[in-house]
Amino acid sequence: MAEDNESALLNRSQAEVDRFSNLEDIDVTADGNPVLRFLICVVYSVVCAAGLIGNLLVLFFIRVKKERKRSTVNFFVFNLAVTDLQFVLTLPFWAVDTALDFSWPFGNAMCKIILSITVMNMYASVFFLTAMSVTRYCSVASALKNRRPQKSCSAKWICAIIWTLATLATAPTSIFSTVSNVTGEKLCLLRFPGGQYSLAVYHIQKILVGFVLPMCVVSISYIMLLRFVRKRSMKTSNPKRRSQVTKSITIVVLSFFLCWMPNQAITLWSVLVKMNVANWDSAYYIVHTYVFPLTVCLAHTNSCLNPIIYCLMRREFRNKLKDLVRRG
Numbered sequence: 001m002a003e004d005n006e007s008a009l010l011n012r013s014q015a016e017v018d019r020f021s022n023l024e025d026i027d028v029t030a031d032g033n034p035v036l037r038f039l040i041c042v043v044y045s046v047v048c049a050a051g052l053i054g055n056l057l058v059l060f061f062i063r064v065k066k067e068r069k070r071s072t073v074n075f076f077v078f079n080l081a082v083t084d085l086q087f088v089l090t091l092p093f094w095a096v097d098t099a100l101d102f103s104w105p106f107g108n109a110m111c112k113i114i115l116s117i118t119v120m121n122m123y124a125s126v127f128f129l130t131a132m133s134v135t136r137y138c139s140v141a142s143a144l145k146n147r148r149p150q151k152s153c154s155a156k157w158i159c160a161i162i163w164t165l166a167t168l169a170t171a172p173t174s175i176f177s178t179v180s181n182v183t184g185e186k187l188c189l190l191r192f193p194g195g196q197y198s199l200a201v202y203h204i205q206k207i208l209v210g211f212v213l214p215m216c217v218v219s220i221s222y223i224m225l226l227r228f229v230r231k232r233s234m235k236t237s238n239p240k241r242r243s244q245v246t247k248s249i250t251i252v253v254l255s256f257f258l259c260w261m262p263n264q265a266i267t268l269w270s271v272l273v274k275m276n277v278a279n280w281d282s283a284y285y286i287v288h289t290y291v292f293p294l295t296v297c298l299a300h301t302n303s304c305l306n307p308i309i310y311c312l313m314r315r316e317f318r319n320k321l322k323d324l325v326r327r328g
Helices: 002-020 034-064 072-088 091-099 107-144 154-176 196-231 239-274 282-313 315-327
Strands: 177-182 185-190
Touching (some): 034 282, 072 107, 072 154, 072 282, 091 107, 107 154, 107 185, 107 196, 154 185, 154 196, 239 282
């Protein structure tokens, strides 16, 4: 009996693998489980609502109230809120796509636009977080060495470079994203001329440029920052303030790492499968079908965590938020 059940399970898994083996976008789920789809829709709705409120508050406090407008870090926070805001606006489209069993109803043009904005947000977010970490290190190092800090006007050029790099990194998505008919359903996915290997290279780029390399730079920046702090005493009029900002940035970076690491790990597994280094077996099918969509939800929550962290970690934001609530 046990052997029969095991054989039936393997046959079913193999049938599902054969059914979805022609998918060219590894991010497309391979199962229409209604409970899973409902859970994803709920998460997208909550993230969208929280992200809209949180990012709009950050933009309001920084831009309208001009909180510490000379702060380079705040300039990066402003741009981070902009890219996270434009990302959460795409979530209703993905929620509808999920509710319709991953069938894309908005046409080819919207497929390119929404998918491109989603990918560009991933790149822009990690680039801005990296810039914030490096800026904090340079600022602290300058203070410890009794040097004049860098002028904040250079932040505008850095932001322009970041947006340009994010746009260039998203170019393959904009070019090759399309609506394709797979197993009778219209799916919004990537279709490269080179097939599976080109898609594998695309995902390797996302893993390296959008996760591994930035996290290495961030880690090195904070390690060097800790070395400076331990060896020298910071000579500044308000060291507590600087410590609070550094702590908040660290938490933002850690939240990004924890939110995106599971998704990137499974994506790496998918790359190995597409390059025939790993087998497409029942374990991969289960993980990709039931776990991968949840990691996508976890990664998307990062776009509403950043403003919440900044509003809760920074005293002036908390005070402004309290005043706003009292007036309401």
